[in-house]
Amino acid sequence: MNKTSEAYQPxxxxxxxxxxxxxGVAGSTIALRFAELGLDTTLIEKGPSLVxxxxxxxxxxxxxxxxxxxxxxxxxxxxxxxxxxKVYPQSVNIRPTVIALPKTDNGQPEDLLPRLKKLRAKYRxxxxxxxxxxxxxxxxxxxxxxxxAELDALRNLPLTKTAQHDSDWLIAFAQxxxxxxxxxxxxxxxxxxxxxxxxxxxxxxxxxxxxxxxxQTDSQVVAIAQQESSLGWQVSTQASVQHQQSPTVIEQHFDxxxxxxxxxxxxxxxxxxxxxxxxVEFKAAYVAHWPQCQGLWPEIVFYGxxxxxxxxxxxxxxxxxxxxxxxxxxxxxxxxxxLVASSLESAQPQLAKRFIEKIDKKWPEQLxxxxxxxxxxxxxxxxxxxxTATVAAKPLFGAQQIPGExxxxxxxxxxxxxxxxxxxxxxxxxxxxxxxxxxxNNLVDCGLVDAVQxxxxxxxxxxxxxxxxxxxxxxxxxxxxxxxxxYPMALAKNL
Numbered sequence: 419m420n421k422t423s424e425a426y427q428p429x430x431x432x433x434x435x436x437x438x439x440x441x442g443v444a445g446s447t448i449a450l451r452f453a454e455l456g457l458d459t460t461l462i463e464k465g466p467s468l469v470x471x472x473x474x475x476x477x478x479x480x481x482x483x484x485x486x487x488x489x490x491x492x493x494x495x496x497x498x499x500x501x502x503x504k505v506y507p508q509s510v511n512i513r514p515t516v517i518a519l520p521k522t523d524n525g526q527p528e529d530l531l532p533r534l535k536k537l538r539a540k541y542r543x544x545x546x547x548x549x550x551x552x553x554x555x556x557x558x559x560x561x562x563x564x565x566x567a568e569l570d571a572l573r574n575l576p577l578t579k580t581a582q583h584d585s586d587w588l589i590a591f592a593q594x595x596x597x598x599x600x601x602x603x604x605x606x607x608x609x610x611x612x613x614x615x616x617x618x619x620x621x622x623x624x625x626x627x628x629x630x631x632x633x634q635t636d637s638q639v640v641a642i643a644q645q646e647s648s649l650g651w652q653v654s655t656q657a658s659v660q661h662q663q664s665p666t667v668i669e670q671h672f673d674x675x676x677x678x679x680x681x682x683x684x685x686x687x688x689x690x691x692x693x694x695x696x697x698v699e700f701k702a703a704y705v706a707h708w709p710q711c712q713g714l715w716p717e718i719v720f721y722g723x724x725x726x727x728x729x730x731x732x733x734x735x736x737x738x739x740x741x742x743x744x745x746x747x748x749x750x751x752x753x754x755x756x757l758v759a760s761s762l763e764s765a766q767p768q769l770a771k772r773f774i775e776k777i778d779k780k781w782p783e784q785l786x787x788x789x790x791x792x793x794x795x796x797x798x799x800x801x802x803x804x805x806t807a808t809v810a811a812k813p814l815f816g817a818q819q820i821p822g823e824x825x826x827x828x829x830x831x832x833x834x835x836x837x838x839x840x841x842x843x844x845x846x847x848x849x850x851x852x853x854x855x856x857x858x859n860n861l862v863d864c865g866l867v868d869a870v871q872x873x874x875x876x877x878x879x880x881x882x883x884x885x886x887x888x889x890x891x892x893x894x895x896x897x898x899x900x901x902x903x904x905y906p907m908a909l910a911k912n913l
C-alpha cells in the first residue's frame with residue numbers, strides 16, 4: 419500500500435532505524451511520535467492489532483481516583499493528560515467524574531480540597547502559558563463540591579440529553595444514588611473518559627498513512643543480540659500465529675531498540691541481560707448492560723479501602739446503556755496472588771498459570787458470570803436500581819506493569835539500559851507521550867537524531883497525520899476492533 423498522507427511532512431533526515439517491540443498504548447504512541455517526524459520506525463506487535471492490553475477507561479487528569487499517591491504524581495498526571503487530549507482528542511469521552519465518599523469510608527470530603535486547589539492552580543498556570551492547554555474546560559470550573567441540599571434539588575429536575583451546566587451531569591446521579599449512604603459534599607471534577615478502542619483506531623489509521631512507520635503484526639520477538647562489529651541490535655522475529663508448524667525466523671538490524679512490551683517487558687530485558695526491578699498486577703474490569711438507564715451519566719467513583727470488601731467502586735458510562743465496572747476488591751478487579759515481583763534471576767515477574775491462561779486463551783464462563791454479577795452488586799449498594807443490569811461481555815483484562823517496588827506508583831514513563839536500549843514503563847495511558855519525549859531526547863544524546871533539525875519539536879508535539887483522522891473513520895475502525903475482540907460496539911462509540 420502506498421502510504422502517503424497530505425499532512426505528512428517529515429522534519430528529520432536521519433538514517434537511524436528504530437525498533438519498538440510492543441504495540442500497546444506506549445509503543446503505538448512512540449511509533450507515531452517518531453514516524454510523524456520522519457524517523458524510520460518499525461513497530462513489532464505480537465497480536466493482530468494495536469492497543470489491546472489492560473483496560474483503560476480514564477484520562478486521569480489530576481489523579482483524583484487515587485488518594486494514596488503524592489501530590490507530585492497528581493500534578494504530573496494532569497500535565498500528561500492535557501498533552502494526551504491535544505494529540506488524541508477523538509479518543510476522549512468528554513464528561514466529568516463524580517467522586518463520593520460512602521459513610522463507611524474513613525476519610526472526609528474536605529480532605530480532598532488542598533490537592534484539588536493545587537491541581538486547579540496548576541491547570542490555570544498551564545492555560546495562562548498556552549491557551550491550547552484549555553482542554554478540560556475553564557480552570558475555575560475544574561472542580562466543584564455539591565451539598566446534600568443541592569443534590570436533593572436536582573432530584574426534581576427532568577433528565578436532559580445534553581449538558582448546559584455542570585449540574586446537569588448530576589441529575590441522574592441524584593435520582594438513582596442512595597444519597598443517605600454518602601458523606602457530603604460530593605465532588606465533581608473534570609477528569610474525562612478515555613476510549614481504548616478509539617485510541618487503537620487513531621493509532622492504526624495514522625500508522626497506515628505514515629511512510630516512515632513499518633507495522634509488523636502477528637510477529638513475536640524470539641531473540642535480540644547486540645552487534646559486535648557495529649553499534650545496534652539484531653532482532654529476530656517469527657510469526658506468532660499459533661497454527662503455523664515451523665515459522666520462519668526473520669533477522670533485522672536496528673540502531674536502537676525500545677521495549678514497550680508492557681507486562682512482558684521483563685522477557686525482553688532478560689534477552690539483553692538488562693536487570694530491572696518491577697512488579698506486574700493482573701486486573702480486570704467488567705462490562706454490564708443497563709438498558710433502563712436514562713439521562714446523562716458521569717463516571718462515578720465511590721471511594722473505599724483497596725483490597726477490602728468495601729474497596730473502591732467505579733462506574734464508567736458508555737452509550738446505549740453499557741457500563742464498565744471496577745471494584746477494588748479481591749472478588750472483582752483484584753485477584754489473590756495477582757501482584758507479583760521480579761527476582762534476582764529474572765526481570766520478568768512470574769504470574770500464576772491461571773492468569774496467563776486468561777490472557778492467552780479465554781476466561782471460564784462461570785468466572786465471567788460470577789465476577790461481573792459481583793461487580794454489579796458492588797455498584798448496586800450505592801445505586802440500588804443498577805441491580806437489574808446484566809452481564810454484557812467478557813471482562814476487559816490484562817496485566818499492568820509497575821516499575822520499581824512501590825505498588826502505589828501511577829506516574830511513570832521510561833528507563834534506559836546502556837546507550838541504545840530503552841524500556842517504557844507507563845502505568846497510565848496518559849504517560850505514553852512523556853515516554854516518547856524522554857526517548858526522543860535520548861536519541862539526540864546518542865547522536866542518532868539531530869536536535870537542530872527538530873527545532874522546537876524536540877519538546878513540542880508534532881502529530882499532523884494523527885490529528886487529521888476524521889471522526890467517522892475513527893468510529894468505524896473502533897467499532898470494527900470492538901467487534902473483532904468480542905466486545906459491544908457501544909464501547910467504541912463517542913458519548
